[in-house]
Structure formats: structure tokens, C-alpha cells
Amino acid sequence: MSEKIKELLGEEAEVLLAEKRYEVISRILPKVLKGKKPLTRSDLLDKAFLNKYLGIPVFLALWWALFRFTFDVSAPLSDLIDMVFGRLGEIASISIQNEQLASFVADGLIGGLGSVLVFIPPIFFLFFGLAILEDSGYLARAAFVVDRVMYKLGLHGKSFIPMLLGFGCNIPGIMATRTIDKEEDRILTILVNPLMSCSARLPVYVFIGGAVLGGYAAAGVYSMYILGIVLAVLMALLFRRIIPYFKGKPSAFILELPMYAMPTLRSTLAHMWERGVLFLKKAGTIILLATVVIWALSAYPWGAVHSGDEPLIEASYVGFLGHAIEPIFRPLGFDWRATVALFFGFVAKEIVVDTFGVLGLGGAEELQQVFNPVTGLAFMAFTLIYIPCLATIGVIYRETNSWKWTIFTVVYGVVLAYFVAFLIVGIGGMLGY
């Protein structure tokens, strides 16, 4: 029906209706309003928020404030949760006599639950800040000012908010795509969202970059964020061109701007809670389960792993797995330990760093035995691009309600990660590194 209207009238029905509606309004207004039109406070705010030159910079500044609020202000609360679970783990390992049960409770259950709950403060802070922006009526303006740019890039104007949310965590970013009405635009945004560098990847960049990139560590970390944005835009363009489901232009973005309002603490907290609890229910269970599985894989066969004073991880199932996968990653310069870290990172990216620690590669000197600057940078890029964490995959499935798109996201991520990492190693090799 809508296609037929578009064919007949040369424009989407929604756009035509909106245009006609405002035409009628503009005809009526001069008849009923005499003299100079008075400006409301809402009008005054829009003069600046929707300004051609200042609109986007103001949005970026506010977004930066939200970013810092999310991570810097919530950081001590995450540390507190980490400390509490660390203590609980110590108590469990001391008080449980059975060695295997103690390891399961302390390292598996408590360690696993702690690793999930550490993410609660930033997630809740992010949702708190977003609720303020949304309830105040500003978020609708933000989508409005970036629509033109996003449309040219093949993405829907409303894609911008989920993409930026992806910097904090891909899960709320993907969940935020619900604001996109057209299914094709929503799926496309979900597919490229995992390329936005979430906060969980930052420890990996800092850890590897600091160890092997020397004076270029900061530039290396920064380049990962830029790489994520560039790849997200490129992949969106590519998918729209080659996948028939996405063919055509994104749907028109008609947005009736709501009036500005002062957000109340009660409604802001309610919105934060609604979304935060959803994260806990959907993602927490998946991550927790996966953490326990990883513990088991790294702890067994018990006799082989715990035969000496220190656990011999190489003798665990994970060790076998690492050696089995290693040949695939050899062209990228990754050995079995790096491979194992990437495998664990499938569950949550922070586990990449933890894995290196477990494997005795926690220091810069040890890491320099595994990576040179080029393979280190390639590893960082691979971590950025490959499979989003397990919780994100779960959310992708729930939001797309399709195994096809979920598997596609995983597969294209791995292929792209391999390609980019290979490119970095190749160019680095040509430059003589």
C-alpha cells in the first residue's frame, strides 16, 4: 500500500501527510495570530539547540558529559562491588574444605556474579543520564539535528542515539533501537552497533597498548574508537548496497518535537530502574552462566591442571582449545595464549585481560614476548571488531527475534576482525615492523 502511494505521488505517505498538515497550520496561524509572534521558552531553547552550527557541538558536549558521568562518577561504586565480591570469594575459599567445591563457589559462582554486578553502576548511571535527556525533551532534538548526516550515510536519524549508546555498552545501544520504527532500519542499526567501542573493550586497549605501543599507546587507544565509528558507517553503507533486505533509502524521519519539561527525580529514577532491571534480567544470567562454564573449562581436568604448586592452564581443556585454534590465528601473529584470551573475550571483553593474567602474562615485559607493536595493534583491532560479548549476542537475538541476524552479526564480525587485523599486520610488515 505505502509502496503504491510512493509510486503514485513520488513521496512517502508519512512525509506527504506531515507536509500537508503543516501547510494547513501555516495558513491558519496568520489569520488567528496578529502582530509579532511571541517566543516561548521552548522556542528560545530550540533557537540554540537546533542551531545549524551549534546544534551538533552542543549535543557532542552533552554526550561527553553523560559519558564521563557514566564511567568516572560510577567508578568507585564498581570498585566497591568488586571489593565485596573479592572478600566473599576469599571467605568462600577459606571456609569450604572441598578444594573443587571451593574453587567452584569462589572462582565460578561468586567471581562470576561479581563480574556481572560490577557493570551495574555504569549501566544505571547511563540510564539515569539518558532518562534526564529524554524526559527533558532534549533527546528528540538530538535525533533531529543529526538526521541529515545519518541519512546521507545510509542510516536512520534515530540510529545515532543507539550508536552513541554503544560507546557505553552495546546492550543499551541495541535496546535503544526500539525507537526506530522501520524494521529494516532497526535491524541495520543493530548489526553495526557492536562495532562501537564499548567500555568493556577499553581495559584491553589500555592493557595491550600500554605494554607494546610505548609512546603511541594513547594514539593506539584513540585509533580504536575512530576505527569503530568508521567501520560502523562503512558496514552500514555496504549492507544497504549488497543485502536486498536493506535496499533503498532509510525511511523518512518525521519527528514532532515534544515540549521541554523539567524531569522529576521520581520519573527519572523510575525510567532508570525499568531499563536497568531489564539489563540485569537479560544479560546477567547469560554472563553468569558463561563465567561458570569458563571456570570449568580452565579448571579441568582437575588432576592435570592442579598437579603442581601453580595451576597448569595449558593442560586444561582451554589449553587444548587454544592449541587447536592457534593455527587459524597464526597469520595474525597471535599464539595460543592470545587465542585463548580472544576465546574467553567472547563472553565479556574484560575477560581478555583476566585471561592474560591467569596465563601469567599480566606484566608489560611478559606481554612483549607475545606481541610486537604491530601484532599488539592488530590484537586490539580484533578485540574491537570480533564477536560482541555473549550478553550482547543474547540481546541481539531478543531484539531481532532471529537466529539468522544473530549468527550473521557474529560471522561478519569475525570475518571483518580477521580482515582488519590481517591488514594491520600486512601493512606493518611492509613498513618493516
Place this chain on the structure above:
Amino acid sequence: MRTSRSNSQVVAIYAAILGSIYLIIGAAEFITGLQDLLQLSATESFLGLPIDFFGGFSAFVIGATYLGGTLLWKEKVESLGFLLIATILSAVFGLLYLLIACADGFGILLGTWEGGEWTWEWLTSGTAGTGILRPEIWLAIASIPMGYFVIKTTRREKVE
């Protein structure tokens, strides 16, 4: 409420002063932050200002928004919108840096529970760069009179 010409001119001058300070501070933080990101040279702080690429950009935006409000000199009431937003941004960043300093303090307190030593360094250094000495905090306080004026002027539903 109508703004008198003299009131408008005073406010426009104040906006120009605040805007210029924000611009200078923002530019300094942005440039040193960029140098630091790109590792062009050993980055040194400019006049003790924080080295902060995005923080500097944000301060620059606040400055530019304040300057957009200086058209109030010509009694263009639309410029009140720029002043209102500049004041809001100023308050947001002032509060943010204050919260970050407090979070740093809380982090040190947590460290003492783990055997660390309590220090007051979070007041003058830390995640926000210079703790509560961060200029944006003090500029937010300096923006209060501006906020008062703009809110009072726009309180009535319509501004003519």
C-alpha cells in the same frame, strides 16, 4: 518581562566575558589534549589547566554558545536561548567535575579499607585533572547571575 536596553547591554558584556574565558580555557585544554592523544611531544599543561581533549572541546562549545548570546546587545531576544543553554551547559559541566572529584575522594576512602593511605590529593588532582580546582567548576559558579537573569526574563510564558 521585557529586558531594558541597559540590562541587555550589561548581560551581553557579561556573556562576552564568560564566553571568552570559556573559549580560551577550552582551546588550551583541547590543544594540549590533542597533543597528548597524538603524542606529538611531551605534553605540558598550559597554565596548570587540565589536559583534556573532549573536556576542552566542551568548554569551547560553552564559550561559543555564550558568545552567540551577545546579540542581546542589539536586543535580539532570540539570543536569550543561547544564554539559557550556555548556562545549562555550564551548570552541567560544573556539577559533573565536582561529582568526579567527589568520586575520586570516595575511591581513596575505599582504598583505605584495603590498607591504602588517606590523602586529600583528590581535591587538587585526579580523574578530572585538577580536582575541585577545575576552572569549569568556578566558571559555573560565575554563571549563576547569568542563569538568574535568563530564568527571570523567560519565566513568563511569552517573551516579546
